[in-house]
Amino acid sequence: MTLKNSLTEAVKSAMKAREMEVVKILRNVQAAIKKVEIDSQTELDDTAVLELLQKQIKQRQESLDIYQANGREDLAAKEQLEIEVISQFLPPQLDEAALKDLISATITELSASSMKDMGRVMNAVKEKTVGRADPAVISVLVKQALSA
Numbered sequence: 001m002t003l004k005n006s007l008t009e010a011v012k013s014a015m016k017a018r019e020m021e022v023v024k025i026l027r028n029v030q031a032a033i034k035k036v037e038i039d040s041q042t043e044l045d046d047t048a049v050l051e052l053l054q055k056q057i058k059q060r061q062e063s064l065d066i067y068q069a070n071g072r073e074d075l076a077a078k079e080q081l082e083i084e085v086i087s088q089f090l091p092p093q094l095d096e097a098a099l100k101d102l103i104s105a106t107i108t109e110l111s112a113s114s115m116k117d118m119g120r121v122m123n124a125v126k127e128k129t130v131g132r133a134d135p136a137v138i139s140v141l142v143k144q145a146l147s148a
Contacts, residue, residue, distance in 0.1 A: 001114070003049040003089060004033060010088075029056060050090065050131030057086050057135075094133045096141070102128060103145050109145045115146050 001009075001113060007030055009100070012081070014022040031053060037044055060079045067076035106124045110117065121142050 002068055003043070003046045003053075004030075006089060014144050021081065022085055025082050027068055029053070032056060047130050054131060054134070057083055057090075060086070085110075090131050092132065094129060096137075099129070099133055099138065099141055100145070101107060107142075107145055112146060115143070118142055118146055121146065 007026055011023055011026045011030070014020075014026065031050060033044060036048075036052060043087075060083050064076050064079040067073075067079060069146050075105070081091065103121070105123055106121055107117075110120055110124060112118075122135075122139060123141065125138050129138065
C-alpha cells in the first residue's frame with residue numbers, strides 16, 4: 001500500500017470515528033501532496049511523499065517553537081497534535097549512533113576526505129535516510145565527521 005493510500009485510509013477511519021480534527025489535519029496533508037503533484041505535473045512516489053511529510057512536520061515544529069516562546073500554549077497544543085498525527089506516517093527515526101555509522105560508511109564508500117566532499121556525502125546519506133532522519137541533524141554529523 002502506498003503512503004498516499006495509507007493517508008486516504010486514515011482519513012476514512014478518522015471520519016468513522018468522528019475525529020474531525022484529525023480529518024482536517026490529514027486532508028491538509030493530502031491537499032499539499034495534490035498541490036505539488038499539480039505544480040510538477042507528476043504523481044509523487046512514496047519517497048517524495050515522505051520528503052513532503054518531513055517538510056510539513058518541520059514547518060509545524062517551527063511554529064510550535066514560536067508559539068511556546070510567546071506563551072501561546074493553545075496554539076502550541078494544536079501544532080503538537082498536527083506533528084503527532086503526521087508523524088504516524090513516517091518510518092521509525094534512526095538514532096544518532098546508527099546515523100553516525102551510516103555517515104562513516106558513506107564517507108568511506110565515497111572516499112570523501114574533506115569539507116569539499118560534504119555535498120556528495122550529504123546527498124548520498126539523504127537518499128539512504130529519506131523520512132528516517134532530519135536533514136539538519138545529518139548536516140551537523142557530516143560536518144563533524146569530515147572535519148575530524
